[in-house]
Amino acid sequence: MKQSLQLRTSQHLALTPQLQQSIRLLQLSTLELHQELENLLTENPMLERVDDPMDNAVRLLADGAISASSTSDNDSGAANTGNEDSSPASDNGDGADAPNAADTTSANEEDWSFDDVPQGSKGPEEDEGRPQLECAQISLREHLLEQMRVTVKELRDRALIELIIDALDGNGYLTESLEDIHGALPLELCVEPEELNFALNMLQSFDPAGVGARSLSECLSIQIKRLPKIAFVTRRLALDIVEKHLALFAQRDFNKLKKVLTCDDEDLREAQVVIKQCKPHPGAEFTADASDYVVPDVIVRKSKNGWQVLLNQDVMPRLRVNSMYANIMKQNRGDGTLSSQLQEARWLIKNMRQRFDTILRVAQAIVERQRNFFTHGAVAMRPLVLREIADTLGLHESTISRVTTQKYMLTPHGMFELKYFFGSHVATETGGEASSTAIRALIKQLIGAEDQKNPLSDSKIADMLGEQGMVIARRTVAKYREALKIPPVSLRKSL
Structure with a gap:
């Protein structure tokens, strides 16, 4: 067999480091995101956090002088220059507003900042005194x-x-x-x-x-x-x-x-x-069990124009390029280490913007389709799948899955994970569909209103749901009841 050389052209998808970082940041929870951010701040001197709690501390300058300047000056300066950048709520997620590599020597360091998110001011009802310390738990x-x-x-x-x-x-x-x-x-x-x-x-x-x-x-x-x-x-x-x-x-x-x-x-x-x-x-x-607290990523509020979705500003880090190292890089244009670290800082800021923009867009799409839930509660939940949101936003279904995992929404009805609003459907007699979440809520309501001396069996609940037009089997009712951690009829009976 004769050997020969041939040239072929082909296309394949390559995950660039920037895309890999964007995917990783998107699937992280709020706690994991801040842990990842602290590691990146430690490794990359070109990146700094504007909302660092240590910025108000007294610092010792290189010449021995003491600097007690707070971040208020830096914040005001950053806010003035940050108006040119689009906020996370209006960013389209494609990074079009990010500066090009050719602008690194002429642009100001605030051009790459992520500090245009306004800080929430404390209300008059909040305590301005010292925090209350919890007493030691006795065993x-x-x-x-x-x-x-x-x-x-x-x-x-x-x-x-x-x-x-x-x-x-x-x-x-x-x-x-x-x-x-x-x-x-x-x-x-x-x-x-x-x-x-x-x-x-x-x-x-x-x-x-x-x-x-x-x-x-x-x-x-x-x-x-x-x-x-x-x-x-x-x-x-x-x-x-x-x-x-x-x-x-x-x-x-x-x-x-x-x-x-x-x-x-x-x-x-x-x-x-x-x-x-x-x-x-x-x-x-x-037994002292540590309480687990969940911080919402988005907040849903009732306004005159309907339901409004807002990003939780308390979980949005404020990042920018370190001015001192940026000036050093301008003076030493040939330093490849600082240049690569600067590029990584710009990537991180851009990916952080894209992360919060994607979360906001997905949350808005969920609220748009589950308006009845926010108005009437869980009994009005409609069936929803990831594909429906993905087709609406023009994103991949895997992206929607990453966004809705370990991301939480604060609503007037409580705190819910974004995956809570997705669920399977059950057919109705009229040919429509009912959400499994709504059926679980109905089962909970029926059991809550039952006569404790004569509680409802799973078969009776299935018949009552059938009278409302929902075709559901007894074993399905038992599965939903067990998911709600409701005991069977024999254990709910009382004198």
């Missing part, structure tokens, strides 16, 4: 040890009680048996089992009530015995339920309970009220 162990030091005098008893305290779990239960604890003690201590029982009884008398229990039944029993102002008959009936028939009570099998306990509905109802006052996890209140 369950510290709370119990403090009570032990006050009530127990003998050092030996204190040591045994502290030993049992160390064996408690986060909910305040004693997961180890006293036999195992006694077997792990050295023989030379000569600890008797009766001493451990006494120490456990002392611990179970501490606050919170129910701590040191070895089972749920014992935990509820301890609390019921310590509840004040309970009638003797009601207290005895409640103790009988939690100690002997807790499984029937959890299954809400009230008919069988009344037969076993030989009581009527009124007595059982009073005992149920007493049991509901108890806490199944007495030590949970001392």
Whole structure:
């Protein structure tokens, strides 16, 4: 076979570094975006953040002088020159307003700034004083040890009680048996089992009530015995339920309970009220769980002209090119390192503009199609898919998926992820479509208005939805009910 050289022309899609950065910034959440931005600010000296909280700090200049200038001067100067650039809300996302590489030596550093976003001023109702500091959270162990030091005098008893305290779990239960604890003690201590029982009884008398229990039944029993102002008959009936028939009570099998306990509905109802006052996890209140806060990317407000979509200015970073390094680059035109870093800074600013512009456009398209939701709530949600928004905005479906992931919208009905407004559809008898979100809202409304003595079954809910023109199967109702974390009909029944 003879070898030969041939020339062919072909086209292929290449992801440039700028496009890769744009895609990566688009799919990041607000928290991840600011973490990425901090890394880029550390690596690139040509980039600086105008809204840096350290800008108001006292700085030491190169000649030894002290500079205490705040960012107000820089902000005013940046705002004057930043008016030439389009805001993120009006940017078309193609980067047409970004300066060319040929303008790097003649343009001012504010030409590449992203600081034209106005800063929100504090209202008169906001506190201008010092921030309130949260007090230190006391643990369950510290709370119990403090009570032990006050009530127990003998050092030996204190040591045994502290030993049992160390064996408690986060909910305040004693997961180890006293036999195992006694077997792990050295023989030379000569600890008797009766001493451990006494120490456990002392611990179970501490606050919170129910701590040191070895089972749920014992935990509820301890609390019921310590509840004040309970009638003797009601207290005895409640103790009988939690100690002997807790499984029937959890299954809400009230008919069988009344037969076993030989009581009527009124007595059982009073005992149920007493049991509901108890806490199944007495030590949970001392567990310090960090709260997760979600910051919205866009805000929807009602105006005279309809629903208005605004970008949340508090999550929009204000960036610009560092003036000192820009001047150095102008004096040293042949420095390739500074030139590449300057180009990366310009890319980042442009991609940040495009990110927020894309989020705003997608949010506006969602609000336009879900106007009934903002007016009437979740029951008025219409079916919506990513393809519909993508065709409207002229974007790819994958881009819409990246924009709606971990991006949140603050509405008069609460905070929602942008993906919340997309959902499948269910056919109706008239040939139309109903959103699955609206059906879940209807199911929640029907269950919320049901008779607790005779709750609605999944089949009954499916029939009621069918009367409203929605063709939905019983298993679909069960799936939506479980997604709403609503218990089945047997667990919703009450006396």
